[in-house]
Amino acid sequence: MKSRPEPILVYADGSCEGNPGPGGWGVVIVSPEGKHRLNGGDSRTTNNRMEIMAAIEALRALDPGIPVILRSDSQYLVKTVNDGWRRTKNQDLWKELDAEIARHEVRFEWVRGHAGDALNEEADALAREAARNAALGRAPGTLTEPKGDSDARALDQLKPLLETGEQIRRCAECGRRFVAHGQETCCSLVACQLARRS
Numbered sequence: 001m002k003s004r005p006e007p008i009l010v011y012a013d014g015s016c017e018g019n020p021g022p023g024g025w026g027v028v029i030v031s032p033e034g035k036h037r038l039n040g041g042d043s044r045t046t047n048n049r050m051e052i053m054a055a056i057e058a059l060r061a062l063d064p065g066i067p068v069i070l071r072s073d074s075q076y077l078v079k080t081v082n083d084g085w086r087r088t089k090n091q092d093l094w095k096e097l098d099a100e101i102a103r104h105e106v107r108f109e110w111v112r113g114h115a116g117d118a119l120n121e122e123a124d125a126l127a128r129e130a131a132r133n134a135a136l137g138r139a140p141g142t143l144t145e146p147k148g149d150s151d152a153r154a155l156d157q158l159k160p161l162l163e164t165g166e167q168i169r170r171c172a173e174c175g176r177r178f179v180a181h182g183q184e185t186c187c188s189l190v191a192c193q194l195a196r197r198s
Contacts, residue, residue, distance in 0.1 A: 005066060005067060006032075006067075007066075007067040007068055007069045007105075007107070008029060008030070008031045008062060008066055008067070008068050008069070009029075009030040009031075009068075009069050009071070009119075010027065010028070010029050010030070010058045010059075010062075010068055010069065010070045010071065011027065011028040011070075011071050011072070011111075011117075011119040011120050011122070011123040012025070012026070012027050012051075012054035012055045012057075012058045012070060012071070012072050012077075012123060013025070013026050013027075013051070013054055013072065013073060013074075013113075013120065013123035013124045013126070013127045014026075014047055014048070014049070014050025014051035014052075014053065014054050014074065014127050015047065015050060015124065015127035015128045015130070015131045016045060016046055016047040016050055016131060017131050017132070017135055019046050019047050020044055020045060020046045021044065021045075021135075022041065022042070022043055022044065022045075022131050022132075022134035022135035023041060023042050023044075023045035023046065023047065023049065023050040023130075023131050023134060024039060024040065024041035024042075024050060024126075024127045024128065024129065024130025024131035024132070024133070024134055025039060025040055025041070025050045025051075025053045025054035025057060025126075025127050025130060026038070026039040026054060026122075026123040026124065026125065026126025026127035026128075026129070026130060027039065027054055027057055027058040027061070027123060027126065028119050028122050028123045028126070029058065029061065029062070030119065036061070037122070037126055038057055038058070038061060038126070039126040039127060039129060039130040040053075040057065040130055040170055040172070041130035041131055041133055041134030041172075042134055042172065043134050043135075043137070043172075048074075048076050048077075048089070048090060049090055049093060050127065050131075051072065051074035051076060051077045052077060052090055052093040052094065052097055053093060054072070054123070054127065055070060055072065055077060055097055055100075055108075056093065056096050056097050056100055058070060059097075059100035059101065059103065059104055059106065060100055062104065064103040064104065065103070065104065065105070066104060066105070067104070067105040067106075067107075068104050068105065068106040068107070069106075069107050069109060070106055070107070070108050070109070071108075071109045071110075071111045071119075071120065072108065072109075072110065072111070073110070073111050073112060073113030073114075073120055073124075074110075075110060077108070078108045078109070078110040079110075080094075081097075081101070081108045082108050155168065155177075158179075162179065165181060165182055166179050166180065166181055167179075167180050168180070169184070169185065171185070171186055171187035171189070172185040172186050172196070176189075
């Protein structure tokens, strides 16, 4: 009988300079392959949106079906998921998060912020860095390798094929990787372009 895999441990955090204002999300994923860090930001957002976005991006970065323990210092996030707090705002992101939760065996756990949990502090630092970058108008991005071996191989194969002025970025709207021409910060998906232009 095949043993159940150990859960992947994830820390997710959001940050905002002003509320609303420039914001960022940060994720630390601890897996048997090592520790992976992700972050990204938005030039105008709220702290709660960044908390939800951190959870979305954390789960999006993992292969479907694996057990996950996702820890956050956001009671808004954890109690909405676990205890059914009413969702009066951020319906678009809750819908995305529900879809990601459906792809995984995920358990949400609340941790006290700024209480000496090193991984929570690391996720917080990533979120604050992304918020600062968003405030300065820097392109969003990631601080780590892709989620799995197949993604890493695909990126390694694509990089030498990039033309002058092209680079791989994360979309400021959906967070997916895309080939950017010049200073683009948004992929070509219709929903992302609509959000960027409105």
